[in-house]
Amino acid sequence: MNDWHNMDCVDREELAELREQKLLNTVKWAYQNSPFYREKFQNNSVTPEEVKELKNITRLPFTTKSDLRESYPFKLAAVPMEQIVRIHASSGTTGKPIVAGYTKNDLVEWSRLVARTCALAGVTSRDTAQVSFGYGLFTGGFGLHYGLEYLEATVVPFSSGNTERQLSLMKDFQTTVLVSTPSFALYMAEAAREMGLDPKKDYSLRLGLFGGEPCSENMRREIENQWGITATVNYGLTEVVGPGVSGECTCQEGMHLHEDSFIEEIIDPATGESLPEGESGELVLTPIFKEGFPVIRYRTGDITRIIPGNCRCGHTTRRMDYITGRTDDMIIVKGVNLFPSQVEEVLSGFKEVSPHYRLVLHRSDKGFVKDVEVQVELTPEGFTDSFQELEKLEQNIKNRIRSTISLAPRVKLMEPKSLERTTGKSRRIVEGEDL
């Protein structure tokens, strides 16, 4: 293995020592240099001296999304702004955006992390990679761009939009790696066929790196079948750095976490207590390399677990399981917790419907969700002239959902392409009155 894999093959004892040392440094750094963290530690009556070893991390307060919003724009900074060389921000669809500032060193570290993520997925310097994430404040585009460049792959910085042009350049450049959201990869395959091209035969793609939104196992298989590629998923978020937190190797059995750069915890989202290894809960991350905008114990809101045991690939880093939900996406319908990803999982078991779906929430006068409608597009395979068959299909979907989440939503079959496609995160949940 080349040196891109060294840090992911390190001896676990050495790794533990390194993690501890880097965590202690990070805690000290944040306390001494970031007014936001100094105040936060003081408000929680905790000092960096109390963190003597890795497990003491639980003595420190969590950082939440609203903490980060309140620190808008630069309260998190631990260096003078003149040392910040780049600023990214989350989209801020709900309130103020979350800002992340990077020093020159931060950018190098980040690029290395992304390069390692790409190497794990099988990208090499011989590949040509098209980045179809938006370039801009969003960390996806620039993050993958610099990581791939660091890996010395050939980068095509297409950014998002203009699907037809993306497809023709991808063909002409004999691009081998596609970097995008999973839903955009599916959309592109559809668009290629509409242009009279065969995604499998007319392209040189061999690998996909997908992120920016959750990707169910069935969605991944769909992308692999349509493009004839290996589809890997990776994970990251602007709040802790951007992409490059973890990513799959070609075994596709979980995402290797860059443990030398992040301390991971899984907590019960209701109580904040740590959960035993292997149990599913909210992921909490502490990046242990950042100078510019340090973040400690960030509650990601993502539901996952740490997969026990080692991966077959030989890398020694632990793996995160796929994100099965968001603590804030969770919809409570008549007292039942519903994650959109669960619905997606059920739908992808039916070949009669496409992976495009939408959940429409109907609320009572008091604002509670009293009913959910699942809208899903019929595929040509699913269409039959028989009314009974179509009604049976709706009923079967409904039953399958009921057996997984004890909820029987209304299921509505839609015409193909009637649901909105987006280049970024798909809008899967809409309020009934907005329609």
Add this chain to the structure above:
Amino acid sequence: MVNQISVFLENKCGRLVNVCQTLGRENINIRALSIADTSDFGILRLIVDQPERALSVLKEEGFMAMETEVIAVEIPDSPGGLADVLHYLEEAEINIEYLYSFVEKPAKDALILMRLDDIEKAKKVMEEKGIPLIGGERIYSL
């Protein structure tokens, strides 16, 4: 045998108009139609003069459309006409998924279009009972 075009329609404003406009623009004439619907979706079934073209233009316009085989029988346009046919099918244990009718001009006989679970068997029954089956070509050019 008659080729019928079935189109899946979401129950939303303007979809039926779109189908008809598409066919009109392509100079395809509708001979008969029926719509079955729930509050969610509907299936539009059409007999047109150029079924193959209709299918391809509808697909091009993004409609989910398919061809289905139905049979057409000619019955006297008088009381009890349909009842006889239905009785023969019942005797032969052939299920009707749906049927619709239209009246020829000038209105001496009526045409019944039927989707059946066993078309071959039904043809034999109609033959035995002397009920004329109408082929696609005649229907398209009515």
